[in-house]
Amino acid sequence: MRARTLTLIIAGSLMLAACGGDGDDAGNGDGNGGEPTVSVTGTDALAFDPDQLSAAAGSITVELTSEQAVEHTFVVEEASDTEVVAAAPGETSTGTIELEAGSYTFYCDVPGHREAGMEGTLEVE
Numbered sequence: 001m002r003a004r005t006l007t008l009i010i011a012g013s014l015m016l017a018a019c020g021g022d023g024d025d026a027g028n029g030d031g032n033g034g035e036p037t038v039s040v041t042g043t044d045a046l047a048f049d050p051d052q053l054s055a056a057a058g059s060i061t062v063e064l065t066s067e068q069a070v071e072h073t074f075v076v077e078e079a080s081d082t083e084v085v086a087a088a089p090g091e092t093s094t095g096t097i098e099l100e101a102g103s104y105t106f107y108c109d110v111p112g113h114r115e116a117g118m119e120g121t122l123e124v125e
């Protein structure tokens with residue numbers, strides 16, 4: 001009786017170990033997968049900081065932080081004026097866009113902001 005119970009426990013443990021191993025394989029391998037590719041702040045003074053960004057071609061993640069008082073957006077002009085991300089006042093948001101190598105202009109499309117100077121350059125290599 002006792003030996004049979006032990007056998008069942010061992011068999012169960014082996015099965016659990018096999019399943020756990022598979023799960024770990026799927027979870028590993030993305031060491032910096034959560035890291036934003038570019039990080040930029042939209043200031044209350046209506047500027048991007050920094051206004052010169054660079055990223056590797058492909059899927060580019062943009063992390064946009066808006067300062068305390070004003071909402072900002074991150075729009076790529078050459079990508080058909082695609083809004084990548086918008087961030088509410090005092091918050092940080094992320095968005096993703098696919099870009100080939102080239103030089104792009106990004107700006108904030110909140111009315112009046114681009115005119116006030118909210119634009120910059122994104123170099124994709």
Ligand SMILES: [Cu+2]
Nearest residue numbers: 072108110113
């Ligand atoms: Cu803005």
